[in-house]
Structures are given as C-alpha cells and as structure tokens.
Amino acid sequence: MRANDVLDDCRRALALADEVRDELDFRVHWVALLALLRAVGHVLAKVDAASSPAMQTAVDDRWEEWRRNRREHRIFWEFIEVERNSVLKT
Numbered sequence: 001m002r003a004n005d006v007l008d009d010c011r012r013a014l015a016l017a018d019e020v021r022d023e024l025d026f027r028v029h030w031v032a033l034l035a036l037l038r039a040v041g042h043v044l045a046k047v048d049a050a051s052s053p054a055m056q057t058a059v060d061d062r063w064e065e066w067r068r069n070r071r072e073h074r075i076f077w078e079f080i081e082v083e084r085n086s087v088l089k090t
Contacts, residue, residue: 001044001051002047006036006043013032017029030087031087031088034080034083045059
C-alpha cells in the first residue's frame, strides 16, 4: 500500500522536526508534517483504494465511520484536519 510510504514519510518528518532548534526551520518541518499526515488519507482513498473493490469498500467504510463518529476520531478532525487547513488553506 502506498499510504504506508507516506506514513513512513510522516515518521521521518517528525524525527527531523524533533531535531530542529531554529523556530523558522521548525515551522517548515511542521507544515510538511501536517501536509503528509493529511496526505495519508488522500493516498489511501485515491491510490490504494483503486487496487481492488475490497480495498475501496474498506476505505469508504472507515471514512464514513470517521465522519459519523468525529468525537472518537478527534485526532484527525481536531488536529490533523484543522491544523492542515490552518497552514495550507488560510
């Protein structure tokens, strides 16, 4: 699955951001990390889901569950989505 590659990139971006001491450099790493975190879902939905009907159903079902139960999936809705929109769309 290609989403796993993006998730690995997230781990690497987090490690790099953790090593940065300059505020400006940290901000650049932070924005990259947020974009990558959100990209995991996009790659899952647009790339990995296309690999089979079963994968498409699994991704669609999980996404619908996340939308129905936002409280349980707050890390996505209140952090990843909000922060990504804040730095990339605002």
